[in-house]
Amino acid sequence: MIIARQRARIAAAGAWRLAYEAGLLILVTAGATAGAISADLYPLAPWLVGLTTPVLMVLRLVNPLGAYVTAALIGLGTGGQGVVPMVVLSASLSYRAARAWQVVAGLTAGWVCFVLSVPWETALTLEWAVLFSALYALLACAPAGVARLVRRRRTLLAAMHHRNVQLHSGQAEIARQAQIRERARIARDLHDSLGNRLTLISLYAGMTPTEEGVLIRQASAAAMSELRQILGLLAQDGTQPTVRPLSGLDELAEQARASGAQVEVEREGEPRPLAAMTEHAAYRVIQEGVTNALRHAHGGTITILLRYEEDALIARVTNTPGRRTVQGTGQGLLGLAERVRVANGVLFHGPTPDGGFRLAATLAYTADEPSPSSAVAATGPDFAGLVERQGRRSRIVMATTAVSIAGFLVLCASGVWLTTAMVAVDGETYDAIRIGQPETEVRAMLPEPDETGTKVPAGCVDYPAALLDQLRTESGEMIYRFCFRDGVLVDKQKREGTP
Incomplete structure (x- = not known):
């Protein structure tokens, strides 16, 4: 269980953190081993320090108090802790320990072991005890105090960040609710104004029992149904509308046949659920194609095709030549092309070899549905993501600065060493x-x-x-x-x- 938990922590740490820990382990181990070699106490001392230091560096991530006390005890047999591991382990103990008493207990045990490890070649006197206590305060207590301050600052910043994210999320939810209320208000206004007008047109048409009156009444009823579909799409709050426009494809064909046109409806492929924007765009393409065929090729044959392919939906209307009844402006095709583009599709239109006309659209199944908080997201980037990016940039700058300083120090030390080694x-x-x-x-x-x-x-x-x-x-x-x-x-x- 513990091993699995540690594996999960390592996997979640990320490449940068693993590289940092590996570099720190190598640096501390090298510094501790070099210090043990320079002390020249006994031949096994460098081996003892070199083998235990990597283990202690890994142990500090899980149990910082235990790692620090173990390092202090090992220092009793190796002439005291090295400068580099003492600084790193003291800072790690103070930063990672959850309780203040753990920091105090660890530093106290380390101080006792550090002072007792002095008399390898001389007796422990009061002067030596005071001197090494002051040295321990500089090398262990000072880094521990700085690390504790850094921990408290990061805890405060994390709490502030969490609170800011909550406030931003609350503002986004308020804006989303306001957007839903506004869209619902617009839908009600459209229904009240256009719905009443279409109802009156249907009633007026019913007063004239002629074939034209029946067609007008049917067209008004169809327009009212389509208005409800549009209002359902406008008023939705992240859910799919209950009325599907392609379900009225046969009704659209019947209305076209009532005007004297020959209409054929073909469906190919396995039907599948469609995004609301994709389905509405497909229906508008077919509706516009049928309307254009009735206007510009009256009396011709109209073929409606709806094909479900593996990765796209094909909506196509093809008509044979006929007589023109109304002169068009072409604005309908421009608006239709924009509607298809927004639904992640492509619109095609042009004459056929036999003199007819073809209008077709290829629509992706994954249309970009408007999210409930799209208006909020459009006002600016996500707050949590922005803070995370700024924190990542700060860490990169700090890492680059640390590497630059370390490189400069290594370069200076290498220069001194090479200058000395040459002579x-x-x-x-x-x-x-x-x-x-x-x-x-x-x-x-x-x-x-x-x-x-x-x-x-x-x-x-x-x-x-x-x-x-x-x-x-x-x-x-x-x-x-x-x-x-x-x-x-x-x-x-x-x-x-x-x-």
Whole structure:
């Protein structure tokens, strides 16, 4: 159970966090191992530190108090915690510990172990205790205090962010409700105004029992039905309207036949549920095609095709030549093309080889339905997403800055190390050189000396000791001197301090 939970946490961490943790683990392990090597306590100390530090770095993510106390206990046997792991583990303990007493307990245990690990070569006196207590306060307590402040600040910012998101969501919901009320008001107004007019037209047509009157009454009833469909689409709040326009396709064909046209309806493919905007666009294409055929090719044959393909719906109206009854302006096709485009479709129209006309549309099944909060979303980007993008950019800037600083420090350290290494001599080389060896053999084992600004006896040359040898001296500076006479090495010395 615990392993599965940790795997889930690792999977949710992301590549950037994993890269950060891996880089920090390598850096802390290298720093701790280098410190154990420079301390030169006993041969197993660097191995102990190098093997336990990665485990403690991983353990700090789960149990920061346990990791810190374990590191302090290991420091008892290795001459104290290294500077790098002490800073990192102290900051991690203070940042990740849920309770303040855990931080206090961990720092107290670390302080006791750090002070007790001092007397490896000297007795623990009051002066040493005060000195190392002050050093512990600098290397452990100060990073812990900064990390705790960062934790409290991030907690406050997270609470403010959560509250802002809630307020923004509440405003979006209020705007959505206002939008629904406004759309419902518009629908009622349209129904009251146009509905009454169409009802009067139907009543007036019923007073004249002629064939034309019957057609007018049927057209008025159809217009009233279509008006209800449009009002249902306008008043919907994210749900599909109950009235489907393509269900009236046969009724549209019957009305066209009543005017004297020959109409055929063809359906192909397996019918499937359609988005409201897709279905309305398909119905408008067929309705416009039939209307245009009655106007411009009266007496011709009209073929209506509705084909369900795998990835699109085809709505097509084809008519044979006929006589023109009304001169059109072409504005209907322009508006229809825009309606089809909004529904993620493409409109085609043009003459057929036999002199007729064809109007067709290819409509995607996944039309962009208007979301309930589309008006709210149009006012600006999502607030939570905006905050997340800003936080991501801030983390990228901070990571870039940290990498730049680390690179600069590494470059400076590498420059100092290379400058020293080019003229430095390590202890093994010094021990391998024997008095009485020819000068040419000794010179071949040594680097080129830097004689600028040095004052050495005639026939002698000084080399700075390697970095590890320098750290083992109390003064922190050691020089290896080699003296030659008559082409032979006559003396070699270890000298501490400047010559």
